[in-house]
Amino acid sequence: MHKDEIADLLEEKYHALLNFLEVQDNEKWTKGPEGKWTTGQQALHLLQSIKPLNDVLSMPRFFFKYAFGKNDRELYDYDTIVQNYQKALKENNDFVFKASKNMKIPKLKDKTYILSRLQVESKKLQYKIRRISDKNLDTLVLPHPLMGKMPIREILMWTAYHVEHHTKQLQENY
Template sequence: MMNKQTIIDLLTKNYFSFINYINDLTTQELLFHEQQKWTAGQQLQHIVLCVKPLVQVFSMDKSMIAQNFGIADKPGRSYDVLLSEYLEKLNEGGKAPDRFVPENVLAEQRTVLSEYLGQLINLLCSKIENFSEEDLDQLCIPHPLLGKLTLREMLCNAIYHVEHHGNQVKQNLDR
């Protein structure tokens, strides 16, 4: 299991790598898409839409998280097991719920979205500091594809999630 500091380090590394990658794209690359695939700008907005609720949850009082979402009734899964289950759900056709589907993103929105995502990640990482290792393993929240996850599992998923969408951008651009 990843400890809290490793989670914070990987969240910071992966999200800021994604932000830097998106910011280095040309305007043409940012707006390019094929068929029904999202543009790089839409991928950025999707990531923002997914991180905002995490910040909200980690800003809540721990007792409210337990009351609203519950306590774990089994040990948390490892990063590798969780990743395998997530990829399986995607392969079965799992899609983002409407509230996480981005709208069209204009080139002019890139800077604001990138800066906002950076602020959200910094805030999330500072909020995580207020939770003990035990809290991360006991408190639960719902994931749209994976169901009830511990906070640690959700953060592990977030570490991979941004990497997954960065890879989608690269594949879409043939990079």
């Protein structure tokens, strides 16, 4: 997938999420289905996953090679990344991203701030995607907490799917 397509896909997925959250009943921000995260926790989780990605993409490129190595395999397409992620979720049903373990329920007064931060971080990521070289997208890798090291291009495609995954959960269950 071309980097402009990835940036556009992220725009689309975050737009759908934010539109849904802005019109959703405020009561659902602090309440969720039994044993599941609240809407606020879902939004906070997405913020906790995009913020570190933006932070690391601001670092010098030599850091990536030193810290994580280089890609040594063929790139996966979007559908393969989605299938691999769904398979990993099934195999690790109790897995929760470290930053999202024991997450407190965000207060309703924090909703506007969290949604605003999600929008800003999404725009920052889209900007960074368009500026990074195709070579770096394909050769530099980052660690994914569930799926291991992935080329940056794949992490970005996964990020778009991750937003869609949580948006669908919210639309179907909240």
